Amino acid sequence: MxxxxxxxxxxxxxxxxxxxxxxxxxxxxxxxxxxxxxxxxxxxxxxxxxxxxxxxxxxxxxxxxxxxxxxxxxxxxxxxxxxxxxxAFTQISSIPVGYNHPHLLTAFEDQKNIKALVNRPALGVFPDKEWPQKLRDILLPVAPSGLTNISTMMCGSCSNENAYKAVFIWYRNKERGTVEFSEEEMQSCMKNAAPGSPNLSILSFVDAFHGRTFGSLSTTRSKAIHKIDVPAFDWPVAPFPKYRYPLDQFERENQEEDARCLEQVQARINEYKSRCPVAGVVVEPIQSEGGDNEASPQFFRNLQKLCKENGIALIIDEVQTGCGPTGKMWAYEHFELPSPPDLLTFSKKMLTGGFYFKPEFKPPQAYRVFNTWMGDPSKLILLERVLQVIKRENLLDRVQKTGAVLKGGLHELEKEFPQLIHSVRGRGTFLSFTAKDSAVRDQINNGLKKNGVLGGGCGEASIRLRPSLVFEPKHAHIYLDVLRKTLKEL
Ligand SMILES: Cc1ncc(COP(=O)(O)O)c(C=O)c1O
Structure with missing residues (x-):
């Protein structure tokens, strides 16, 4: 009522x-x-x-x-x-509570909100009188615990791009031991040369996707078509675990895989020490564009430990996993890390881009992590309503319930069609499976579409589910029925 x-x-x-x-x-x-x-x-x-x-x-x-x-x-x-x-794809995982949600549609009936939409400020220089309160009221209550600072940005790529800059500035300040720059640094950076433009790197993983702007693209490793013809930094890359499924049958092999990848991370850090030291490691909680590859909580805990031991910042990229689809607000919460990551980036379902960070990653000088818009207050008006809907409708619980129905159904289908699909995986409704090969994957995706369901491809031969948080068990049953029909038609 x-x-x-x-x-x-x-x-x-x-x-x-x-x-x-x-x-x-x-x-x-x-x-x-x-x-x-x-x-x-x-x-x-x-x-x-x-x-x-x-x-x-x-x-x-x-x-x-x-x-x-x-x-x-x-x-x-x-x-x-x-x-x-x-x-079940929702604009590449970017519609948090479904299309035309009534609570979002009324957001701009309020004249005050219309004015925020019309008079868009350059947030770094002329923020609105309510901006600090809005950040505190809307973004901080859902901040990863321990990350007390926040910078809004426009999109996922530029959130990562600016998080990397914050990491480099932090790293150089540690090395320099003072916040003052030398004359040599000031002059050399104008020629893109060291020491002002230092040789420092961000380590990323094979099959990672962190965006398409220059710095973020150098950490993206998912598909050649994203990178080709564009100059890139010589930054290190380490393997990300590739598990065998079902997980409970391959525990030992998958643990060995974790250890192999972590050894490689340390090896890359050592290798780059003299030529381009690693200042930060960036990682997705579940590699998304690159194939929905998962890694164990233990892998992430050990990765964090390794970063700490090497004096390197850990950036968790929650652009795709953030805002609830795994059944928790942030996917990294599943890993029970002993302390928060140093920085966490977001966009997509959060509607605004941005990143949370520990206070030591705030640059000591202004205008260093900066651009004209630095986000958009009208997106926060919508995000506030999204977060109200998530809370009011208990959507994180719903994601877990719907996810259980979906995952159970996908497991049945992989048993029914073992020659076509396998390796069902994921958390909440953030799920996927792998097709026999990329041609079959494309046939399944096209078949789903012709039968009335939208899904997305990822990696070599996988199909990912990215429904909004209002996907219910009844929608899961429709998805599964249409997938069964599609698989039968192949
Ligand atoms: C994990 C991850 N990081 C970064 C990005 C880049 O975000 P955007 O496309 O908004 O620049 C994406 C986009 O798919 C992503 O999935």
Missing amino acids: LRAIQYSSANKLLQLATTSCARNASSSPQCEPSKPNIRTAVPGPKTLQLSAELNQLQQAGSVQLIGDYERCVGNYFVDVDGNEFLD
Whole structure:
């Protein structure tokens, strides 16, 4: 009842905006279709026509579908051809509480919020009078415990990029022992030369993805097409564990794999000591774009120990795993680290980019980790509402319940179709499985789409599930039924 009242004014808006909503207005506050509904070939004629138009203006080869965002609702993505897809990919894992959530739709009914949208400040120089309070009220309550500082940014890549800069500044300050720069440093950095532009590196892992701006791209190792033709730093790379599944049958082998990878991390640190010392290690809690590769809590605890022993900062990249999809706010919480990571980066479901950090990573001088926008207050207005929905609707619990249904169903399917899929893995609804090869993976993904479900590929031959946090067991059953049908059709 209370929920109905809270949603009622937003529902009026939503009912006007979505035909599917009008059809199901009485069934749920979000008025979702009850199942996928495919009306045309996929991609449909309007998608093809608009993609061609777009392609005349830019490289639009990556476009899969053209959305009709007025009609998308809850867990359903509606394309311009009127096809209604159950969305288990959600804009590359970036829609936290479903499309057109009523609580988000009303955010800008408030004139104060409209003004925040219209008068976008350069946050580093002219922040709003309420900005410190907003950071304290919205971002700090969900901060990883022990990380008391926060810097907002625009996207995942630039969050990592600026976290790396904070690490280099911290590292040089430690080496220098003072916050004053020498004349030689000031002059040499203007020629991109040491000591002002020091030879320092960030170590990343094979198959990692940390973004596409220059510094972050040097730590990205997932696909050649992301990197080719772009100059890159000579920074070290170490192997990330590749486990054998099912995990409970290969415990010993997987522990050996952890040890092998950690030895390689130490070897790379030693190797780079004289030519380009490692100042930081960046790691995803679950490697996402690179194939949804998991590593054990023990691996992460030992990695943190190794970083501490070598005087190196540990950056955890939660751009894809953050904000709940693994069943915890931050995926690294599953690892029970004895102390927090030094920095943690986020974007995607958090709607704003940014990073949390320990106080020692705050540069002593202004304008060093800086750009014009440094985030966007209007995104925080939406994030505040997202976090309210997560709390009010107990969505982290829901993720765990729905995840258990999904994972159980995927395990059944890997038994039913062992010649097609294997290695079901992941936490919460952040799940994936591997297909026999990349051709079969693409067939499964295309088949899912034609049957009304959106999913994403990752790595060589894997399919990843990235539903929003409002995915329920009933959606999980639809996903599993459509996947079974698709596998049978292959
Ligand atoms: C783990 C991780 N880090 C960084 C990024 C880069 O984020 P963005 O695409 O917003 O720059 C991504 C994007 O997929 C990601 O998955």
